[in-house]
Amino acid sequence: MRLITPPLDHPGYVAGRWYFPDFVGVASTVAVGAVDIVYFNLHRVFSPILVKGLVCRTGSGGAGSSVKMGVWANSPVSVRPLGAPLIADNTGQATTGNSTNVEADTADTWLGRGWYWTGAKFTGTLPTMLAVPGTAPNHAMRAGATTNALLTFVTGVTFADAYSNNLPTLSEGASFSQSTTGNHPLVGFKL
Numbered sequence: 001m002r003l004i005t006p007p008l009d010h011p012g013y014v015a016g017r018w019y020f021p022d023f024v025g026v027a028s029t030v031a032v033g034a035v036d037i038v039y040f041n042l043h044r045v046f047s048p049i050l051v052k053g054l055v056c057r058t059g060s061g062g063a064g065s066s067v068k069m070g071v072w073a074n075s076p077v078s079v080r081p082l083g084a085p086l087i088a089d090n091t092g093q094a095t096t097g098n099s100t101n102v103e104a105d106t107a108d109t110w111l112g113r114g115w116y117w118t119g120a121k122f123t124g125t126l127p128t129m130l131a132v133p134g135t136a137p138n139h140a141m142r143a144g145a146t147t148n149a150l151l152t153f154v155t156g157v158t159f160a161d162a163y164s165n166n167l168p169t170l171s172e173g174a175s176f177s178q179s180t181t182g183n184h185p186l187v188g189f190k191l
Contacts, residue, residue: 010046013191018055020188021118021132028133029059032126033183038159038168040081040119040176041132041184042074045111051087053105053190056120057130058095065124066092069104069187070167074115080157080176081117084169092163095127103190111189118187123163129185132156156184 021043054069070088072081089104132155157176
C-alpha cells in the first residue's frame with residue numbers, strides 16, 4: 001500500500017471554490033479609504049492553481065461605485081508588487097449592492113506555488129468592503145515595514161492610480177505607500 005501525504009502547509013485546493021489570503025486574522029467590514037488608489041495584499045499560493053476569477057465582498061454598497069481587481073507577481077528584491085498584472089479585470093464590477101459578492105470572471109491563468117499580490121481600486125461613492133483588519137500584524141511580518149510595526153500595524157501597501165486607467169504595470173522602485181489602517185479590501189481567487 002502506498003501512503004499519500006498531503007502538503008503540511010495547506011490541505012489542498014478544490015476547483016469551483018473561492019480562496020482568500022490565509023493570514024489576515026479576523027476580517028472586518030470597513031470603508032475603502034479613497035478612490036484612485038490600488039490597495040494591495042500579499043496572497044500565498046501553496047501549490048499550482050488554475051484561477052478562473054476574482055472576488056471581493058461589499059458590506060454596504062456605494063452609489064455609482066465600481067472596483068477593478070488584479071493579481072501581480074511579488075518582487076523578491078523589494079517584496080512589493082511587480083510587473084504587469086498576471087490576472088486583471090480592467091472592465092470593473094459594480095459595488096453598489098449591500099452584502100454582495102462582487103465577482104469578475106477572468107482568463108484562466110495558472111499560478112505556481114509562491115507569493116502574489118492581490119489589488120483593488122475603486123471609483124464612485126466608496127462602499128464598505130470585507131477587509132484586512134487594522135489590528136493584523138501579519139503583513140509586516142512577511143513583507144517588512146518602514147515604520148515600527150510593533151507600534152503601528154502595517155496592513156498592506158498602496159499605489160496611486162486613476163480608476164479610469166487599466167490596472168498598472170509596476171516597476172522595481174515604484175512609489176508605494178504603507179497602510180496602517182484596516183481598509184485593504186480582501187480579493188480572493190475562484191478556481
